[in-house]
Amino acid sequence: MIGGFPIELLALQLFTGLALGSVFVLLAVGLSLIFGLLTVVNFAHGAFYMLGAYAGVFFIGYLGNFWLTLAVVPFAVGAVGLGVERWLVRPLYGRGIDYPLMLTFGLAYILVEVVRILFGAEGMPFDAPDALMGAVNIGVGYFPAYRLFVIAATAVLVVALWLFLEKTSYGLVIRAGARDSEIVRVLGIDISLVWLVVFGLGTAVAGLAGVLSAPMRSVFPDMGTTVLVEAFVVTVVGGMGSLAGAVVAGLLVGVVVSMTSLFAPAMAEVSMFALMALVLLVRPQGLFGKKGLMG
Amino acid sequence: MSDKVKSKLTRKFPGVSRRSVLKSAAVGATAIGAGPLMFNIAKAASETIRIGFPVPLTGPYGSEAQEQARCAQIAVDQFNAGGGLGGRMAELLVRDDKLKPGEAATRTLELIEKDKVHFVCGSLSASVQLSVNAVTKARGIIYVSISQSDAINEAKDFSKYTFHEAMNPHMTAGAVGRYAFPKFGKRVAFLIADYAYGHEMVRGFKQAGEAHGIEVVAEVTHPLASKDFSPFLPQIQAARPDVLCLCNFGYDQMNSLKQATGFGMKQQMQVLAPALLYNQRRAGGAGAYEGVIGGANYHWTLENSVASAKAFNDAYRKENEGAPPSDYGAYGYAGVGALLDGVKKAGTTDSDPVIAALEELKYDKYKGTQYYRKCDHQSVQSVFIIESKSKKDMANEYDVFDIVHTDEASEDVLRSCAELGHEA
Numbered sequence: 001m002i003g004g005f006p007i008e009l010l011a012l013q014l015f016t017g018l019a020l021g022s023v024f025v026l027l028a029v030g031l032s033l034i035f036g037l038l039t040v041v042n043f044a045h046g047a048f049y050m051l052g053a054y055a056g057v058f059f060i061g062y063l064g065n066f067w068l069t070l071a072v073v074p075f076a077v078g079a080v081g082l083g084v085e086r087w088l089v090r091p092l093y094g095r096g097i098d099y100p101l102m103l104t105f106g107l108a109y110i111l112v113e114v115v116r117i118l119f120g121a122e123g124m125p126f127d128a129p130d131a132l133m134g135a136v137n138i139g140v141g142y143f144p145a146y147r148l149f150v151i152a153a154t155a156v157l158v159v160a161l162w163l164f165l166e167k168t169s170y171g172l173v174i175r176a177g178a179r180d181s182e183i184v185r186v187l188g189i190d191i192s193l194v195w196l197v198v199f200g201l202g203t204a205v206a207g208l209a210g211v212l213s214a215p216m217r218s219v220f221p222d223m224g225t226t227v228l229v230e231a232f233v234v235t236v237v238g239g240m241g242s243l244a245g246a247v248v249a250g251l252l253v254g255v256v257v258s259m260t261s262l263f264a265p266a267m268a269e270v271s272m273f274a275l276m277a278l279v280l281l282v283r284p285q286g287l288f289g290k291k292g293l294m295g
Numbered sequence: 296m297s298d299k300v301k302s303k304l305t306r307k308f309p310g311v312s313r314r315s316v317l318k319s320a321a322v323g324a325t326a327i328g329a330g331p332l333m334f335n336i337a338k339a340a341s342e343t344i345r346i347g348f349p350v351p352l353t354g355p356y357g358s359e360a361q362e363q364a365r366c367a368q369i370a371v372d373q374f375n376a377g378g379g380l381g382g383r384m385a386e387l388l389v390r391d392d393k394l395k396p397g398e399a400a401t402r403t404l405e406l407i408e409k410d411k412v413h414f415v416c417g418s419l420s421a422s423v424q425l426s427v428n429a430v431t432k433a434r435g436i437i438y439v440s441i442s443q444s445d446a447i448n449e450a451k452d453f454s455k456y457t458f459h460e461a462m463n464p465h466m467t468a469g470a471v472g473r474y475a476f477p478k479f480g481k482r483v484a485f486l487i488a489d490y491a492y493g494h495e496m497v498r499g500f501k502q503a504g505e506a507h508g509i510e511v512v513a514e515v516t517h518p519l520a521s522k523d524f525s526p527f528l529p530q531i532q533a534a535r536p537d538v539l540c541l542c543n544f545g546y547d548q549m550n551s552l553k554q555a556t557g558f559g560m561k562q563q564m565q566v567l568a569p570a571l572l573y574n575q576r577r578a579g580g581a582g583a584y585e586g587v588i589g590g591a592n593y594h595w596t597l598e599n600s601v602a603s604a605k606a607f608n609d610a611y612r613k614e615n616e617g618a619p620p621s622d623y624g625a626y627g628y629a630g631v632g633a634l635l636d637g638v639k640k641a642g643t644t645d646s647d648p649v650i651a652a653l654e655e656l657k658y659d660k661y662k663g664t665q666y667y668r669k670c671d672h673q674s675v676q677s678v679f680i681i682e683s684k685s686k687k688d689m690a691n692e693y694d695v696f697d698i699v700h701t702d703e704a705s706e707d708v709l710r711s712c713a714e715l716g717h718e719a
Binding site: 005006008009012013016017019020023116120121122123124125126127128133134135141142143144145146147215216217218219220222226227230257258260261262265266268269 | 355357358359489515516517518520521522523525526527528529530532533546549550553554557558559562574575577578579580581582583
């Protein structure tokens with residue numbers, strides 16, 4: 001017994017926190033990617049996440065298969081992302097960080113409203129596939145099979161992104177472009193194509209997060225609003241633009257929220273912001289962030 | 296998919312129907328034609344009966360609010376088709392209160408001062424209705440509230456102008472508890488949205504549970520509009536309850552239910568939701584809701600046994616491509632319908648005679664006989680205990696609930712007048 005709670009409950013609560021944390025990682029990766037490589041603060045991240053969930057509803061009705069849907073949705077949302085970068089964000093590069101911020105802020109409202117008009121305001125049903133229904137005994141208690149799958153999917157996604165960015169020549173070009181776009185351009189590489197791909201990738205990941213979250217968090221037009229906040233907290237705590245930071249911060253935020261929910265449920269929501277404030281006081285650039293990136 | 300999208304696109308927001316405009320125009324023309332001498336009398340007798348209807352058309356309950364407005368318009372159309380009040384037609388003025396108490400107060404004030412409404416009906420939130428009520432009672436305008444609240448019955452907020460058509464959390468949670476506790480066990484856990492409505496439902500359950508000797512084994516509150524309920528669920532599982540009461544609403548209910556289902560909790564305990572909503576169930580899917588037992592003011596399948604339900608459904612279906620109305624939509628229909636019945640009975644739109652008429656009224660708009668209790672103007676009505684069907688048992692997409700029990704209309708299930716602070 002610790003603090004009046006049995007050890008098994010605390011262990012399960014901790015595990016729940018890590019699982020919740022992996023959802024936070026999933027939510028934050030796309031945002032972190034776009035910010036880290038383009039210095040674009042994508043306020044439409046939550047809207048792309050919501051688009052992912054609705055694309056999931058659409059494709060699962062059309063294809064009838066969850067796994068196929070999971071494969072198709074990132075491409076569909078990524079395609080929207082490509083269009084947004086090409087025609088909306090691109091003209092704003094070099095004008096300061098607040099221009100794309102304002103643009104994506106407005107875009108988020110438009111996307112939500114379009115979905116509301118097309119699909120209605122009350123939301124759509126979306127169930128986990130039959131194979132992942134139900135709970136699995138993980139030793140300290142029962143845990144939803146679907147959440148275990150989401151943890152695995154997030155791990156695969158993060159590793160794949162890391163390999164792509166760090167170990168491939170495309171990744172090398174992308175990282176070089178983020179560090180000094182001028183030189184990359186001089187070397188004869190079409191940097192605007194690189195930025196296009198990165199933005200598309202970031203939105204595709206947001207879409208994937210949306211469809212993966214749909215069976216847990218329901219599908220409705222405003223589902224992205226709170227997600228944006230959660231993703232920002234994780235990104236800021238981890239350090240803007242750091243993939244490793246997003247992973248560590250996501251898990252940390254998950255555990256903090258979960259433990260607070262047990263000991264002081266009224267504080268559950270506030271706890272992640274308290275954590276953020278604390279981190280910012282000690283390390284203003286975030287846990288893994290580089291100093292002066294925003295300057 | 297495409298049919299569904301199309302039907303949503305074509306289902307326009309119901310304002311004043313063309314028919315009702317033409318009718319009042321015709322009546323107006325007759326009055327003018329009656330000549331200058333008759334003009335004043337004719338004007339008073341033909342002045343449109345205006346009902347303000349503030350509901351949260353935008354925001355999380357938007358679809359529910361539009362449904363309420365659609366149903367209220369049906370009540371108005373029926374009143375007008377029946378000749379109105381000796382030729383005086385009724386008109387519904389729908390406004391968006393954005394689910395905010397301040398906004399609702401402003402809109403209500405505008406409706407009264409600028410649009411000169413005779414009555415107000417509406418709201419879809421416990422706190423918003425109190426704010427509307429504060430405005431209407433100060434100006435002596437009758438207000439029929441159509442969303443759940445315990446506070447509105449209490450003497451502190453009540454005035455003679457206040458009527459409450461919706462059920463209240465006390466009677467809903469009580470009915471569900473009385474049905475479920477003897478059946479499923481005494482060990483009870485609560486998952487509570489941390490606001491007035493959540494705590495009101497808990498109180499209703501506990502009072503109903505006293506007679507059955509329930510033991511509260513877990514009481515977990517969560518912040519309003521939580522997205523992830525997973526951190527709240529392990530403690531409930533660890534407490535090993537027989538019954539879990541979800542004392543939350545809307546998306547909170549849907550998400551907590553989805554996630555509890557994921558945790559396999561429905562195999563371990565019976566899940567109860569005091570306000571089990573039709574639209575929320577349809578958005579949440581059969582899987583998450585299957586087997587959940589809850590309370591409702593209405594489910595359209597009531598038409599198999601109640602004639603007024605059949606009539607209401609048919610009127611609604613005619614205008615909505617065969618889809619049946621929702622539970623909260625029915626509140627809009629009954630609230631405005633009962634009010635207009637009262638007007639007809641009183642023969643005037645003046646507040647005091649209409650209040651007297653409403654207090655005497657026995658009305659059957661959609662679910663069997665109802666009446667307003669004298670002391671707090673709470674509508675005494677039956678509560679239906681419903682169980683969510685599994686996908687394979689559904690006859691069609693609208694067939695989502697089974698009515699498993701009816702708690703007949705009775706003042707016994709309400710808190711007593713004395714308990715609420717009313718004299719005698």
